[in-house]
Amino acid sequence: MPADNNVMEKLVSLAKRRGFVFQSSEIYGGLGSVWDYGPLGVELKKNLKERWWRSMVHEREDIEGLDAAILMHPKVWEASGHIAGFTDPLVDCKHCKNRFRADDPRIKGTPGEPDAQCPVCGSRGTLTAPRLFNLMFKTFMGPVEEAAAVVYLRPETAQGIYVNYLNVLQASRQKIPFGIAQVGKAFRNEITPGNFTFRTREFEQMEMQFFVKPGTDGEWFEFWKAQRMEWHYGLGIRREKLRFHQHTKEELAHYAKDAYDLEYEFPFGWREFEGVHNRSDFDLSRHQQFSGKKLEYLDPATKERFIPYVVETSVGADRTALVVMCDAYREETVEGETRVVMGFNPAIAPLKAAVFPLVNKDGMPELARRIFDDLRRHFNVFYDDSGSIGRRYRRQDEAGTPYGITVDGQSVGDGTVTVRDRDTLRQERVAGDRLVSHLGDKLKM
């Protein structure tokens, strides 16, 4: 799909040029599948995380927040099944020493057989048969680098929630059904690189585990599926670009009774960016077994004891940011000129407005500065007085800034300014001292 690959190339280039995303350690040649967020990218991702947190924790009485550590007791990963099962089958090329996932679509033939061809060096018969490779990063805790000191960088945030489930339950005096939400870094030594920030080795997850009475898990699963799709609609993502995919038996993770992916149609095809999983009592039962601590819930009304079932919603903050960027990117022709626009929903746009003095004289910069100083106490806004006004608008279109506020000759006389809408290009005159409430109303989306 050459046209669509082109979109990704343009997006990657815009992301760097405007300060959304940079390659990690770029001056040293970069670090594979690791990315840094620049001034606009960090705002975008922060807005997404805050919106998620608000919808999960602040707007619901039955969900509590948590921030568990990245490093956990190594037994956690035995109990969770990650040490035994969090693996990808990989093949090596004996000639060029490159390593690939066994299902890499670029491989021709069957790895381990003479017909298989290395996708990098093109040698035939040099690919090994698939071997399992664990995706968890290992490190050592304490001063001695020995097997007994091995700890892992967590590959998902969920386990920090399970091992704290009783602590949170008791401290918050919640009753089942209730949930625990967490946002944090996760690490996976992924082997398939590419597609920009889609699959990275360090990323952030926004996960919520909802603990329910066995037998009610099916209903809650449907409830959370619907909620999560609505949340994505609320970000302004085009509905026709979103769909569910139910996992087949072969696709189901070791912990899952049922699972749906929420998929987005990226320029490189339909891909998952959120999972909604019915994890049954797998995780809590395993932690009870491995820790020897009772993790049962005593229902105060019926006096029944049971291990709760878990319905999980798990979405990547980075992958959602990529969805939002892909969905926002558009090129259009305005009066014979091409403009590139990041059409973010204003509520998640990194910058809410930019303030421009039309020219740098006649009292305009002073008034523009005053307006900027007033606005910045309420919103993330930008001041730009360099270049023609047309160029300044174009730069903000690329940054996805929904409103451009221009201070002109009339402003100095009557205190009004023009507010340009990024999408419609319409301009309206607004009193400078009404801007905070004017923008505030528009940004409530």
Ligand code: GAP
């Ligand atoms: N706790 C369940 C869990 O981790 P997952 O489907 O492996 O489930 C959930 O991951 C989400 O985390 C994915 O839908 C994706 O958005 C994000 N994610 C997973 N691996 C990722 C990676 N290597 N790079 C970026 N995001 C990733």
